[in-house]
Amino acid sequence: MDLSFSTEELAFRDEVRGFIAGSLPSDIRDKMRLGWPAEKEDTIRWQRILNQRGWAAYTWPKEYGGPGWTPTQRMMFLEENQMAPAPDMQVFNITMIGPVLIQFGTKEQKERFLPRARDVDDWWCQGFSEPGAGSDLAALKTAARREGDEYIVNGQKIWTSTAHMADWCFALVRTDPNAPKRQMGITFLLIDMKTPGITVRPIISIDGTHHLNEVFFDDVRVPVENRIYEENKGWDVAKFLLGNERTGIARLGKSKERVRFAKEAASGMRAHGGALSDDSEFRRRIAQLETDIKALEITQLRVLSAQKAGESKQDPLTAVLKVKGTELLQATSELVMDVGGPLAMPDWAQELAALSNEPELGPVWATEATRSYLMLRAASIYGGTNEIMKNIVAKAVLGL
Ligand SMILES: Cc1cc2nc3c(=O)[nH]c(=O)nc-3n(C[C@H](O)[C@H](O)[C@H](O)COP(=O)(O)OP(=O)(O)OC[C@H]3O[C@@H](n4cnc5c(N)ncnc54)[C@H](O)[C@@H]3O)c2cc1C
Secondary structure (H helix, E strand, C coil): CCCCCCHHHHHHHHHHHHHHHHHCCHHHHHHHHCCCCCCHHHHHHHHHHHHHCCCCCCCCCHHHCCCCCCHHHHHHHHHHHHHCCCCCCCHHHHHHHHHHHHHHCCHHHHHHHHHHHHCCCCCEEEECCECCECCCHHHCCCEEEEECCEEEEEEEEECCCCHHHCCEEEEEEECCCCCCCHHHHEEEEEEECCCCCEEEEEEECCCCCEEEEEEEEEEEEEEHHHEECCCCEHHHHHHHHHHHCCCCCCCHHHHHHHHHHHHHHHCCCEECCEEHHHCHHHHHHHHHHHHHHHHHHHHHHHHHHHHHCCCCCCCCHHHHHHHHHHHHHHHHHHHHHHHHHHHHCCHHHHHHHHHCCCCCCCCHHHHHHHHHHHHHHHHHCCCCCHHHHHHHHHHHHCCC
């Protein structure tokens, strides 16, 4: 196992770091340093800048407008992007539907959708989960029946991130309710969100933002030409999509950036009569987090090293990356919130304080830290819950 980077890889990292430093618009960077989530416009603006350089579709091969990078280069790019800090690529466009179209799409589907996904002319969302079908995704009930050249879709999806701003949704639907196995009756459809019969209802999450939705389909007509792969073979497409891109799953760059920010912010805060950054308990906590980040980085390098050695099978260690990576994201967001202390009271609580004549407002980074702490509770749920990941680790890594 070789865990060191080659001279070329180190030069590549410098090139990426230099480009991001010189090209990321300062208003986006400033906002993200304060912990604000990237808005749709920020994501589109940044992704288009990267696309001009040929980097936006960072997991795609060259013939489809990607850079054709190795897994190590992809990981380096993601980490530099997160540490900048810059908005992530539109995940549904780049790491989900793009690779699916490349693998399973017809020539027409590729030509129609890939360039628009890369440049975010279309904003995609993912219609997989339903009430009663999350971890057990094959239990999904949203039905599609064929009528001539169209499917008629009826049912409900839930937790559909950004559906309210999406142009298109890729969805799993049940086309054969009598198939001998549940997985055998599912089809993968591309649905235009402007089609009559679609209703999007907001779900406001614990951080007070509108990111999630319920999506209802009521006799929604989808042309058969918008089906990916064969009818009743959608489960193969879904498995490919869910297992496809795991190198970035640990989001280590994000955790590193948050620790760096916490250290800076702590020098301006007071604890026990001195700067918080000099407090021994604070320093112990930083040391622990930095050690955990380093340990996970080494696990990530082991996964990459196996990929470099040509192992094509999905490495079950990626489940460890998901569990530990999300635990670290949660721990580092908690760290920044704790640095803010009482000033990290979220803005809706501050409005209440103002009513009771206590209008002490914290700095933006502190109140945003609480919002981000609350939102990141979900990181151990989406993308496969951590309990499911631990089941994978128990079986495939520990052999239990
Ligand atoms: C912020 C956020 C964004 C999301 N975005 C999207 C999206 O854009 N599109 C989309 O399709 N979905 C999305 N989801 C849905 C997400 O994929 C599901 O929430 C997830 O798969 C879990 O399913 P569930 O919520 O139905 O919980 P359940 O599957 O009902 O699980 C409930 C609890 O039981 C545990 N559990 C379930 N089965 C097992 C088992 N076999 N062994 C041990 N424990 C188990 C789970 O770990 C969990 O703690 C999003 C979710 C969140 C929170």
